[in-house]
Amino acid sequence: MTWKRICGLNDVAENTVRKFDVEGIPILLVNYGAGYRAIPPICPHMEEPLEESSVVVRCILTCTKHLWAWKLDTLEMQGETEKPLKSYDLKQEDGSILVKVEEELVYEFDAEEDDDDFFK
Amino acid sequence: MKITIQSKSSETTFDCGDGEAILHAGLRQAVSLPYECATGTCGTCRARVASGDVEVRWKEAPGGARLKPDKGDILMCQTRALSDCVLKVPSEIAAIDVPPAPRRGVIRNVRKFTRDVVRFDIDLSSPMKFEAGQFVVIDCPDVVGARAYSMANFDTEVDRIELVAKRKPGGTFTGWLFDSLDGEPEVAVFGPLGRAVFRPHEDKNIVSIAGGSGIAGIMSILECAIQADYFSSHKGSVFFGVRTLQDAFYLETLARYVASSHGNLDVTIALSDETAITPFHADYPSLRLESGLVHEVAGKAIADGVGDAVAFVAGPPVMVDGAIRRLITCGMPSRDIRYDKFS
Numbered sequence: 001m002t003w004k005r006i007c008g009l010n011d012v013a014e015n016t017v018r019k020f021d022v023e024g025i026p027i028l029l030v031n032y033g034a035g036y037r038a039i040p041p042i043c044p045h046m047e048e049p050l051e052e053s054s055v056v057v058r059c060i061l062t063c064t065k066h067l068w069a070w071k072l073d074t075l076e077m078q079g080e081t082e083k084p085l086k087s088y089d090l091k092q093e094d095g096s097i098l099v100k101v102e103e104e105l106v107y108e109f110d111a112e113e114d115d116d117d118f119f120k
Numbered sequence: 121m122k123i124t125i126q127s128k129s130s131e132t133t134f135d136c137g138d139g140e141a142i143l144h145a146g147l148r149q150a151v152s153l154p155y156e157c158a159t160g161t162c163g164t165c166r167a168r169v170a171s172g173d174v175e176v177r178w179k180e181a182p183g184g185a186r187l188k189p190d191k192g193d194i195l196m197c198q199t200r201a202l203s204d205c206v207l208k209v210p211s212e213i214a215a216i217d218v219p220p221a222p223r224r225g226v227i228r229n230v231r232k233f234t235r236d237v238v239r240f241d242i243d244l245s246s247p248m249k250f251e252a253g254q255f256v257v258i259d260c261p262d263v264v265g266a267r268a269y270s271m272a273n274f275d276t277e278v279d280r281i282e283l284v285a286k287r288k289p290g291g292t293f294t295g296w297l298f299d300s301l302d303g304e305p306e307v308a309v310f311g312p313l314g315r316a317v318f319r320p321h322e323d324k325n326i327v328s329i330a331g332g333s334g335i336a337g338i339m340s341i342l343e344c345a346i347q348a349d350y351f352s353s354h355k356g357s358v359f360f361g362v363r364t365l366q367d368a369f370y371l372e373t374l375a376r377y378v379a380s381s382h383g384n385l386d387v388t389i390a391l392s393d394e395t396a397i398t399p400f401h402a403d404y405p406s407l408r409l410e411s412g413l414v415h416e417v418a419g420k421a422i423a424d425g426v427g428d429a430v431a432f433v434a435g436p437p438v439m440v441d442g443a444i445r446r447l448i449t450c451g452m453p454s455r456d457i458r459y460d461k462f463s
Contacts, residue, residue, distance in 0.1 A: 046163070046186070047186070055445055055448045055449060057448055057449055057451060058451065062448050062454050064441055064444045064445050064448065065441075067444070067454040067455075067457060068454075069454045078453070078454060078455070079453070079454050079455035080455070082211070
């Protein structure tokens with residue numbers, strides 16, 4: 001059983017984000033109107049907290065710090081964005097949003113395998 | 121010294137002079153190393169020293185907060201090479217059209233604009249080409265650390281650049297500048313830098329949101345647009361935020377631009393600490409007045425969209441963040457929003 005309830009269907013307003021703690025794992029839930037995305041709560045660029053730095057408009061999440069942006073339905077990178085957004089599987093069931101959490105999704109800012117990690 | 125840059129997919133080599141910042145050395149030789157502020161605050165020019173000896177000039181630079189010095193991470197704007205070096209840089213490297221160069225300059229015509237803003241010229245040792253919206257980095261002998269300033273003037277090639285500085289409490293460079301109103305001090309000038317540029321052939325409307333001395337780069341963009349008669353076929357909106365009307369400057373120039381704009385340029389002065397008692401400026405009635413924070417005033421004005429436009433944002437970080445948020449909320453794609461974070 002890896003599906004966990006994150007919140008109710010109406011708990012995150014359209015075009016907003018909200019951070020949840022799912023059994024110790026921080027997850028940002030994005031409501032982009034046509035659907036939801038569950039993602040790690042930091043920008044893969046420079047670790048900005050997306051809860052504060054992001055804007056969701058017309059199915060695009062933009063981190064306002066350096067303007068990296070992703071299309072939320074396809075996860076397609078926009079403009080000069082250089083890293084993909086990681087995303088948890090998600091489903092709606094009985095008025096709840098469930099996320100599939102096997103392990104915390106992290107971006108590799110701090111990988112310890114020397115040298116090569118620098119380019120990730 | 122020879123610097124070799126290994127990027128994700130390529131390797132590039134360039135020469136670096138004694139005591140020269142590695143970032144400057146690469147950029148002046150048209151190697152497009154990553155950077156934004158060039159003054160140690162943003163962290164964009166990070167690199168990892170794979171081999172060679174280096175010296176870091178400003179070890180406490182805030183842009184270096186997330187570096188791992190034990191792994192050889194450095195900011196290229198703050199680092200000099202002591203031997204041939206190999207550096208890893210985590211982005212793609214391309215060529216630059218108009219590479220920056222080091223020049224000497226003499227500060228002239230320092231004039232107080234307001235209680236805490238001065239304008240000054242720098243006469244350059246050789247002419248410089250730049251694009252409207254770019255900046256230079258200035259190093260003066262008496263103050264440690266370089267400062268970035270946007271050009272407020274524009275021409276295809278200039279011998280003299282016009283800059284605007286705000287005096288911050290405890291600001292050593294601006295303090296030095298305010299105190300040298302009578303002299304003609306020499307400085308080192310490196311530039312042009314910055315990618316938040318206006319190019320008339322882009323054929324888009326212009327939205328500009330600036331706070332305080334951030335208006336400088338916008339003035340260069342407007343001058344460039346007026347020279348190209350850009351407003352005969354495009355619209356422009358300028359939102360200039362200041363605390364009170366006493367803190368506003370360049371009003372005469374802005375009014376002149378409006379007069380030459382075929383009715384297509386709107387300028388609004390947003391007053392954050394004072395109520396605008398009239399809708400238009402008493403002496404320059406072509407300039408609108410509004411009360412409120414400039415990004416909020418701009419946000420209201422552009423709420424219905426701005427058409428096919430490019431936006432320029434400059435000012436204090438809080439204002440820049442607020443303005444970017446409004447622009448994105450109004451539906452502007454992030455690729456059309458330009459700013460340089462060197463505040």
